[in-house]
Amino acid sequence: MRESKLKPSGSATLTYENKKYDFPVYSGTEGPNVIDIRKLYGEVDVFTYDPGFTSTASCESDITFIDGDKGILLYRGYSIDQLAEHSSFLEVCYLLLHGNLPNKKEMADFDRAITMHTMVHDQLSAFYRGFRRDAHPMAIMCGVVGALSSFYHDSTDINDPRQREIASHRLIAKMPTIAAMAYKYSVGQPFVYPLNSLGYTENFMRMTFSVPAEEYKINPILAKALDTIFILHADHEQNASTSTVRLAGSSGANPFACIAAGIACLWGPAHGGANEAALKMLEEIGTVDRIPEFIKRAKDPNDNFRLMGFGHRVYKNYDPRAKAMQVQCHNVLKEVGHENDELLKVAMELERIALQDDYFVSKKLYPNIDFYSGITLRALGFPVSMFTALFALARTVGWIAQWKEMIEDPHQKIGRPRQIYTGAAQRDYIPISKR
Ligand code: CMC
DSSP states (O other): OOOOOOEEEEEEEEEETTEEEEEEEEEOSSSOOEEOOTTHHHHHOOOOOOGGGTTOOOSOOSSEEEETTTTEEEETTEEHHHHHHHOOHHHHHHHHHHSSOOOHHHHHHHHHHHHTTOSOOHHHHHHHTTSOTTOOHHHHHHHHHHHGGGTOGGGOOTTOHHHHHHHHHHHHHHHHHHHHHHHHHHHTOOOOOOOTTSOHHHHHHHHHHOOTTSOOOOOHHHHHHHHHHHHHHSOOTTOHHHHHHHHHHHTTOOHHHHHHHHHHHHTSTTTTTHHHHHHHHHHHHOSGGGHHHHHHHHHOTTOOOOOTTBOOSSOSSOOHHHHHHHHHHHHHHHHTTOTTOHHHHHHHHHHHHHTTOHHHHHTTOOBOHHHHHHHHHHHHTOOGGGHHHHHHHHHHHHHHHHHHHHHTOTTOOOOOOOOOOOSOOOOOOOOGGGO
């Protein structure tokens, strides 16, 4: 069980209807203090109102820290820049799950534990045939990942730590296989089995891009770029999909069902779907001379159009993931010989103009991770519809780490927000003949 590390650091007083109420204040390691309002409703008989949770800490967590004003992102205390430069995705998985970087033996054991689970139950392959060939990979992922709980009954008891661990390993290991199968199904090619002598990311590339009729050679520069992209997406504190996973898990649902819920939430264009939306937007803009027209639309309050890949709920300074993504974008385009890619020119010019524009500057709207990820993933050979599925693959470890942390938290309760009701007051039913 996890021990609370909240440090008492004073109290806050609320005056309501001429009465004063004190609430404890706690500090964490970094970031703003929190006012503990758990007893507010019991003592004062009011709720707080915070749609979108802009001022609410929903849990205590040791995993990821974001300083949105300074543009800092830490996984277990390590900065995303250092991890992106020096680590590997599988090592980051270990770090997120266990809290510390592994030594050589721990890493080898973890690698083995994940590798042992890369295949999916053969019957699961039959599920794919139920989907239309043109189904969106995220639709397939929601269905197939949800279906995992019907195959792996020996790892759905959330009260057994060993079963939790096996479920975690299974999810991390099988997600590349499931995502690659979704892709293969959509293009009408045979599924490619995992090859456990390859690394995690190389294995995924082979399952996605190879065909049985041809030899497939991994390009190490492209594999490194994709591995880094996975690191950048691995966790991001209590974002919408992670909160969805936690909320689903708070009722005691099994981890496979919870991750399927996270995938569903991630799909939306304001969240994980933004990488797909950003690339489509760049394609729609097409050429540098059309940028002013789109900037104008983004600023028009009567137009719903937004610059996709711009803005973030938490980052009010440059998204640190976007910087690392831009580096990978250049590496990949150079490697595949697309240095003069027209969309890259559009993206760089759009970024330059937006960063000087009063509207974007005053609202602190900077490029986020999704701004350059679409161009990079496209150059790596992925179709646009796979972009969010790749995000889901990489975020699975974050969801699982957060889910495990929640289950191991002795203060965990079922998530149950309240509301302010503004509907009709109680009224009597009128028979239809009298209405
Ligand atoms: N283009 C133009 N205006 C924008 C944009 C944008 N991309 N983003 C925010 N604004 C404006 C918005 O119109 C609002 O203006 P006003 O105050 O005049 O009403 C103001 O900025 C604040 O916007 P908000 O919607 O209240 O901010 P939020 O924190 O609720 O939304 C966001 C954050 C990421 C949903 C939003 O910035 C957005 O829709 N961006 C485009 C989608 C996108 O790139 N999403 C990926 C996020 S990063 C990956 C991930 O975590 O999934």
